[in-house]
Amino acid sequence: MTLPLLILRPLEGALQTERRAKGLGLQAVVDPLFIVEPIIWSGPAAGDFDALLLTSANAVTYGGDQLDVYKPLPVLTVGQATARVAENAGFHIAETGDSSGQQLLNQLETDRYRSILWLAGEQHSLLDPGERQLDIVPVYRSRAIALGQKTAACLEAETVILLHSARAAKHLVTELDRLHIMRGQHHVVAFSAKVAAAAGQGWKSIQVADHPDDESLLSLATRLCQSE
Structure with a gap:
């Protein structure tokens, strides 16, 4: 089973990440948490x-x-x-x-x-x-905007979540708590240690990319998505 990859960054950057993810054979779901x-x-x-x-x-x-x-x-x-x-x-x-x-x-x-x-x-x-x-x-x-229906639907099952910023991590946690969505079955791939810290505890796993760029982020996400 391949896990879906949830991309929450603002739309322009999210679409760039989605193209790279699809090039790696990943099932990407784009649902921005912010409007620029x-x-x-x-x-x-x-x-x-x-x-x-x-x-x-x-x-x-x-x-x-x-x-x-x-x-x-x-x-x-x-x-x-x-x-x-x-x-x-x-x-x-x-x-x-x-x-x-x-x-x-x-x-x-x-x-x-x-x-x-x-x-x-x-x-x-x-x-x-x-x-x-x-x-x-x-x-x-x-x-910042409310968590979308695509994200809520994706998180009904185990998902790998990309987090590009500490602000996105904090906002996601706030939205999950508001909607009573549990974190324990989901994986976080964080852009940096600062982003990982902002995401907090309670995830199935939380990992930090080797370098703060999409290439490193997606390399780590690919291993998680395809490990099942």
């Missing part, structure tokens, strides 16, 4: 900064025409997917981190990029810029 949408924003002058930080492709997708004034700045991105989207939009990628915004800031040479503008989501983790100036401007939001 633009917000009204205004940013400081580009000339006040010597680099732009992008930790999600959503900033490019939903930032709007106001992004154009920042295209002369070198861009620091987290993840290859964000880098590709930014480059396709006309930004110049100077540095790409593998795991998180904090890891990317930590790996920068001390005397480079002293003043950085971060175009972020409304909900974002705090970063320690050290001696650098880091200004944060939210340009999009991820709005």
